[in-house]
């Protein structure tokens with residue numbers, strides 16, 4: 001079975017799938033598109049025009065990062081998803097919540113003024129509180145075993161590590177477990193290799209282009 005992941009270089013949802021593919025050492029091909037000008041063929045295969053899309057060799061296409069990751073996990077044993085149905089369901093719930101954390105982060109990077117930035121920051125902190133509360137001793141979300149929840153949150157931590165909000169959204173004192181989790185993930189080759197070499201530059205440019213205000217509050221975006 002050959003797998004082709006359709007990607008946009010800055011997309012955190014695609015990155016979730018790249019991490020899963022790399023962690024599982026599953027062979028795949030990656031095709032980048034420009035979401036600002038999506039090609040005709042992409043709009044034909046991705047029903048909602050979103051990345052990631054995973055194209056299989058029989059032409060079938062899957063969409064939604066969490067579903068794509070479960071599929072990759074199912075076809076490349078041993079499974080990362082826990083075998084216990086309850087644990088698996090709980091993991092899915094937190095993967096779903098991770099989408100809100102990605103949205104928080106995106107809105108922070110795009111906030112056009114102080115009021116919006118501060119209100120998104122408050123929501124971001126409150127949502128991270130919920131994650132801190134559920135985490136155990138680590139190193140991974142489920143303890144000793146790396147799972148799809150880890151792949152789902154790593155893109156968020158990589159971005160916070162790069163953009164470094166001046167008024168921190170992940171202070172060690174408030175989020176000791178998240179910080180330890182984040183560090184373990186950032187040390188992992190499957191996470192480090194899940195973006196292109198120019199990723200931090202692209203991200204900084206994207207922030208600057210879309211919000212002069214957010215760029216002022218995010219260290220990476222103000223760097224020359």
Ligand SMILES: N[C@@H](CCC(=O)N[C@@H](CS)C(=O)NCC(=O)O)C(=O)O
Nearest residue numbers: 011012013049050051052064065066
């Ligand atoms: N829930 C989806 C979200 C995917 C998503 O929003 N992708 C963005 C890029 S990061 C996208 O394709 N946006 C294009 C659009 O909404 O038209 C997933 O987990 O795959």
